[in-house]
């Protein structure tokens with residue numbers, strides 16, 4: 001097979017790029033390791049920044065998001081029982097869209113189907129070749145009918161943290177930066193009314209908690225847990241009791257509980273790989289960088305990579321100009337590191353860290369006091385949360 005752009009990974013990054021390029025007449029083939037049902041079964045991000053929603057509209061995938069997603073002008077931070085509101089709209093004039101990654105992915109798959117996009121599921125042994133050779137690159141894989149090969153101009157590695165693309169960059173070229181946190185988030189999805197109209201991020205001596213949502217009938221809650229915990233060891237009753245214990249009494253009293261539809265633990269990690277380009281391979285999204293989920297930056301950073309890559313590829317194919325592709329890695333990484341900084345800051349502000357000193361705890365409380373006594377500090381939080389400009 002032959003295509004212009006071979007995309008590895010059928011998560012939001014790969015699907016969005018494939019859909020955007022298709023609309024500009026650029027041919028793509030997308031390879032995904034799992035079935036569509038498996039990809040849609042993963043419950044992940046819930047908060048989209050303005051730039052991401054604009055990309056969805058440009059990809060002609062924004063109608064259901066605009067009809068069913070909820071625009072939020074702010075969120076709450078609770079500090080050991082005391083509630084504060086972060087007014088995103090007041091400080092930035094912008095809002096965020098609460099619309100689940102599952103729905104984003106479903107909308108993108110449906111658009112790819114509508115336009116007869118080439119999306120191949122259940123591929124195995126994906127390998128990248130000739131990335132920096134004089135001859136064009138190609139990708140090999142196996143499917144139910146045997147060994148396959150795709151010749152292309154460019155390979156896009158949008159295959160998440162564990163995919164093969166980043167590993168195809170030689171060790172002496174790639175630099176990796178990593179920070180692993182000593183805890184994870186236990187998440188529960190339940191068919192219950194959200195406890196609050198806006199998200200609540202709660203700092204508590206028992207550990208962090210987050211009250212989020214997918215719609216007015218679907219709630220998403222998280223609690224910080226030690227890395228040694230297993231999701232199956234947490235009964236629903238134990239989860240609800242612990243969540244309530246970390247929320248202010250009035251919020252806990254109105255929390256509607258119910259059976260969990262999904263329950264899983266996500267470890268918290270920060271990770272950046274540099275450069276994001278190697279020859280004719282371009283990395284995008286979680287393949288190149290991971291953030292702890294606290295600042296809701298992961299999917300949104302994937303979106304900014306796709307924005308830069310999309311424009312670089314349009315300029316290459318439609319205008320014969322390679323400036324955008326040549327600048328891709330540096331431009332994408334500049335924004336990625338700002339998302340890293342913000343996610344690290346918000347994670348440090350809100351979580352309980354084992355083995356911290358009294359000094360560290362005092363500093364965390366002082367950071368919180370400063371935040372809610374300073375318009376400048378709240379403006380800084382707000383501008384990062386709604387997303388820095390591309």
Ligand code: FAD
Pocket residue numbers: 008009010011012013014031032033034039043044045046047048101123125126158159160161162163164185187266284285286287293295296297298299300301302
């Ligand atoms: P992925 O979604 O990981 O997609 C990569 C795809 O590549 C997968 O479908 C995978 O199956 C496929 N693949 C892997 N290996 C191969 C292979 N060998 N061959 C072919 N395909 C392969 N971000 C936010 O912005 N806001 C949030 O509120 C938020 N909350 C989160 C909450 C949780 C609990 C978690 C875990 C994450 C959250 N994130 C959030 C992060 C966000 O989900 C990710 O950043 C996002 O999924 C990245 O998209 P991606 O397409 O780059 O990677």
Ligand code: DHB
Pocket residue numbers: 044045046047199212213220293294295296297
């Ligand atoms: C959700 C996840 C986050 O990491 C976050 O900061 C906000 C919301 C969510 O899954 O709803």
